[in-house]
Amino acid sequence: MTEKLSEETRKTLLQPLYDMGWSMVDDRDAIAKTFKFADFADAFGWMTRAAIWAEKWGHHPEWDNTYNTVNVVLTTHDVDGLSALDVKLARKMDGLAG
């Protein structure tokens, strides 16, 4: 079962994501990051690769795209907050963008 991150666990798991440019969303237990790409094709290509992992893991982002920019918000609706799935997807998104 997916569980909400404990206070102890989140310190360990979230700091490396903060270091990668993720931040907590105001008034939500969710993390966000803005990804910038060379152009639309590059941005949407990255979204497509991320989408395949999201679908494979049954865990989907909230995201918007305008040209070369993608804003991502990750949270786990089932637990009304952050779970390990968000950390996993955030790391994958960073890896795919890297």
Add this chain to the structure above:
Amino acid sequence: MTEKLSEETRKTLLQPLYDMGWSMVDDRDAIAKTFKFADFADAFGWMTRAAIWAEKWGHHPEWDNTYNTVNVVLTTHDVDGLSALDVKLARKMDGLAG
């Protein structure tokens, strides 16, 4: 050259889009529509098909996706408002969703 829609032209071109669920965005010369799909794979599959047309035409949407929902805003930055390209892309998006 891309030109902003004239008052006369926009009446003719926009009414069929309003009939399809598009509406004007508040405080912007832009049109918007929310597309609903069966699930994430269906929503993102549609986005992918629309993205290919957008890239082909060099005219890109502002859009966000959460699971089975995609909110689209179309406008033409070069003319600071609606152009025929927005109408063309809106029709294509409707066609791809239909």
